[in-house]
Amino acid sequence: MVQVTTAPRSPIPDTEVSPATPQRVAELLDAEGLQYRLESAPTSSSEQPDTIVRTGFINAAIALSFDRDHLICDSMWRGEVPKSEAPRVLGAVNEWNQTQYMPTLRFFENSAGEGHLTISAHRQINVEHGLSRNQIGAFVMSSLDGILRSYEWIEGQFPDLVTWEEHHNE
Numbered sequence: 249m250v251q252v253t254t255a256p257r258s259p260i261p262d263t264e265v266s267p268a269t270p271q272r273v274a275e276l277l278d279a280e281g282l283q284y285r286l287e288s289a290p291t292s293s294s295e296q297p298d299t300i301v302r303t304g305f306i307n308a309a310i311a312l313s314f315d316r317d318h319l320i321c322d323s324m325w326r327g328e329v330p331k332s333e334a335p336r337v338l339g340a341v342n343e344w345n346q347t348q349y350m351p352t353l354r355f356f357e358n359s360a361g362e363g364h365l366t367i368s369a370h371r372q373i374n375v376e377h378g379l380s381r382n383q384i385g386a387f388v389m390s391s392l393d394g395i396l397r398s399y400e401w402i403e404g405q406f407p408d409l410v411t412w413e414e415h416h417n418e
Contacts, residue, residue: 262382268319268375270299273312276385277303282392289313303392306414307399308369312388317376319384321351321391322368325399327409329365331357337365340405344398351394353402367402369395 266272270286277284288297301312310323329337334355341353351369358366371391373379379387403410 262380265378265380265383268314268379268384270301270312270314272379272381272384273301273319273388276381276388277301279385280389305396306412307403307410308395310392310395314375317374318372319375319379319387320370320372321388321395322370323351323395325367325369325402326412327367327402327406328358329355329367329406329409331363331365333406334365336405337367340402341367344401348394348398351391351398353398367399369398371395 274284274286282303284301284303287300287302289300290297298313303310303312304323307326308323309326310321313320313322337355341355344353351371353367353369355365355367358364371387371394373387
């Protein structure tokens with residue numbers, strides 16, 4: 249005999265699909281108890297400035313922004329990789345991208361200070377037709393989890409570049 253079960257219900261009901269906005273992303277972060285700030289970014293035209301939702305963790309700076317029909321989650325790892333490590337970084341980034349569904353890792357040369365390589369994690373979703381609250385939540389929370397997992401893995405590959413300590417309030 250096949251038993252039919254229903255999906256667990258969230259204590260917060262889902263919403264109808266509606267336009268995805270920085271304010272809706274911020275509401276989701278509020279509901280999850282995560283700190284963030286809304287930041288205005290100038291645009292190249294006379295349009296309204298873009299609003300970016302910024303959040304992060306001890307090892308990652310994360311920006312959630314909108315570009316036309318996409319909600320983009322982009323981040324930078326806190327570690328500063330010497331340029332001489334580029335072949336190792338390329339190998340690590342390629343290994344992650346070939347074996348993991350998300351996020352996509354990449355790296356670039358950063359000109360800050362004496363110049364170094366910055367490792368970045370990226371993910372995006374099409375929002376052309378809007379998203380429900382649960383769709384925004386699933387995208388944002390799985391992206392944050394994926395970013396943290398990817399950077400934890402990077403830290404295992406480059407443990408000597410972890411120069412920070414996480415302080416736990418006990």
